[in-house]
Amino acid sequence: MTLSTEIATLPQQAGRERSRPARPLPVAAISTLTVAAILGLWSLASAYTLVSPVFLPSPRQVVLALYNLAVKGFVDATLAEHVGASLIRIFGALLASIAIGIPAGIAIGTSRVGRGILDPVVEFLRPLPPLAYLPLVIIWVGIGEASKITVIALSMLPSIILSTSAGVRSVSKDHVNAARSLGASKGQVLAEVVLPSAVPSILTGIRIALGAGWTTLVAAELVAASSGIGFMIQSAAQFLVTDIVIAGIVVIALIAILLEYLARQIERRLVPWASHR
Amino acid sequence: MSILTFRNVSLRYPQRAGNRPGGDVPVLEGIDLQIASDELVAVIGRSGAGKTSLLNLAAGFIAPTTGTIAVDGVPIQGPGADRAVVFQDDALYPWLNARDNVAFPLKLKGVPVAARRERADKLLEKVGLAEAGDRPIWELSGGMRQRVGIARALAAEPRFLLLDEPLGALDALTRSRMQEFILRIKAESGAGTILITHSIDEALLLGTRIIVLSPNPGRLSAEIEAGFSAEVLSGASVAAVKASPLFKRMHAGLTGLIHAAPDDEVAA
Incomplete structure (x- = not known):
């Protein structure tokens, strides 16, 4: 039975094979075409005023807005100053969450008591x-920088803690035993074996945390801030300056992509061995 | 001269919940064994006979259920640098290059960077990898990695070397070269050595003494002295040694001993 169906389908497959183009279109090319198509439709929509320019400015206007933002600025600060304020917040928060998250992750990954204490906190958060x-944090910490950094750091914490504890727990038993048989104390096993083997996982956690933190940052700035990229969009929206709103969204997306790219480069530099385990 | 002693050692794993009741699973029973610095004791036996458990006991990774294991009369308390282990899957640290892997035990001891680098390079030279110090270990072949692993164990200056099927994952050609290599390293280091192996050839060729473990529970079922390693060390070719009638006769004898063991269901 199988034989007969195989014979029946073989010529068809050969036919399909022949009609297929020699080299399929690379994914990158398809993506480029998609972006071009969206930009094209956008241009057409604004050129023929299918949508009021108040709601959908042309791509040209947005580029102009970007230029003006960079040179003159908007609400008392240039684009660079807004972006800078945002970046300071996110990296401040990242440092804080690393300083808390990695030790917490180690505690969860290495000790029953640590897991018992911290698991419910992490699972709640x-x-x-x-x-x-955010409102509660503002009540507690005030409306200044501290509240934004606190909220962003809190949003980053879980992924750093969980990736650290996962990394710590995934350490190879032979690696630990080797160190012990070579004379390592408990502390040395932790510092020389467990932590290094958790680094790839920790870096992945940091990359995920940056993504989460960036989302939170913009949202937090929309609610309560007097500078920053999210605040800039919020103010522009209040005056219906749509081109700046769109320009701001583009900038947010570009920075997020850049952060992700940087994090991947750092991973590749720091743990080239991770792909060879 | 140091002596590693097993005195009436047994090992049982507690029955896991969900299994049939009936007490603990015996792994090793009534092991009495002495290993001196000038010996290389090869341990053979079928899978599940408890070979690796025996080595893990000697290393101190697990504690015996009864009996004691002692080095020069002092009972061991867990793992220690006097009993360095070489693992089947090398267990090298991928985040360190070959040199830093070898220097690892020296780092643990707090030897200054320059001194441990020098010592590691000497050891790498000794194992024939003088040029490989800066290379990441994932670039090294299986045989090279095992040599780095052995150099790392030697860096701890152990009194005993515990080799857990170090050649098990290597191809036949590399394996036979590594066998001679292990003989020479062992002779030079003067560390008493336990070699776990699946291969009767390897046990006969390397061991000054061969121990056969029979399964269910693992017991010492035979102990045989062998002198082939001395012949190889004094210059005889491995091929000639293996072709000798005595080698063949002992090989047949050991094969018989291993398969004569009661053929119960083998415990993992």
Whole structure:
């Protein structure tokens, strides 16, 4: 039975094979075409004023807005100053969450007591949308920089803690035993074996945390800030300056892509061995 | 001269919940064994006979259920640098290059960077990898990695070397070269050595003494002295040694001993 169906399908397959183009279109080319198509449709829509320019400025206007933002600025600050304010917040928060998250992750990964204490805290925090606790943080910490950094750091914490504890727990038993048989104390096993083997996982956690933190940052700035890229968009929206709103969104997306790219480069530099385990 | 002693050692794993009741699973029973510095004791036996458990006991990774394991009369308390282990899957640290892997035990001891670098380079030279110090270990072949692993163990200046099927994952050609290499390293280091192996050839060729473990529970079922390693060390070719009638006769004898063991269901 199988024989007969095979014989029946073989010529068809050969036919399909022949009609297929020699080299399929690379994914990157398809993506480029998609972006071009979107930009094209956008241009057409604004050129024929299918949508009011107040709601959808032309791509040209947005580029102009970007230029003006960079040179003259908007609401008392240039684009660079807004972006700078945002970046300071996110990296401040990243440092804080690394300083807390890595030790917490180690505690969860290495000790039963640590896991017992910290697991419920992490599991409570993890599914919460950061904006849900932003008002509370503002009440506690005030409206200044500290509240934004706190909220961003809280949104970054779970992924750093969980990736650290996962990395710590995934350490090879032979690696630990080798160190012990070569004379390592408990502390040395932790410092020389467990932590290094957790680094790839920790870096992945940091990369995910940056993504989460960036989302939270923009949202937090929309709610309460007097500078920053999110604040810039919010102010522009209040005056219906749509071209600046769109320009700001583009900038946010570009920075997010850049951060992701940088994080991947750092991973490749720092742990080239991770792909060879 | 140091002596590693097993005195009436047994090992049982507690029955896991969900298994049939009936007490613990015996792995090793009534092991009495002495290994001196000038010996290379090869341990053979079928899978599940407890070979690796025996080595893990000697290393101190697991504690015996009864009996004691002692070095020069002092009972061991867990793992220590006097009993360095070489693993089947090398267990080298991928985040360190070959030199830093070898220097690892020296780092643990707090030897200054320059001194441990020098010592590691000497050891790498000794194992024939003088040029490989800066290379990441994932670039090295299986045989090279095992040599780095052996150099790392030697860096700890152990009194005993515990080799857990170090050649098990190597191809036949590399394996036979590594066998001679291990003989020479062992002779030079003067560390008493336990070699776990699946290969009767390897046990006969390398061991000054061969121990056969029979399964269920693992017991010492035979102990045989062998002198082939001395012949190889004094210059005889491995091929000639293996072709000798005595080697063949002992090979047949050991094969018989291993398969004569009661053929119960083998415990993992």
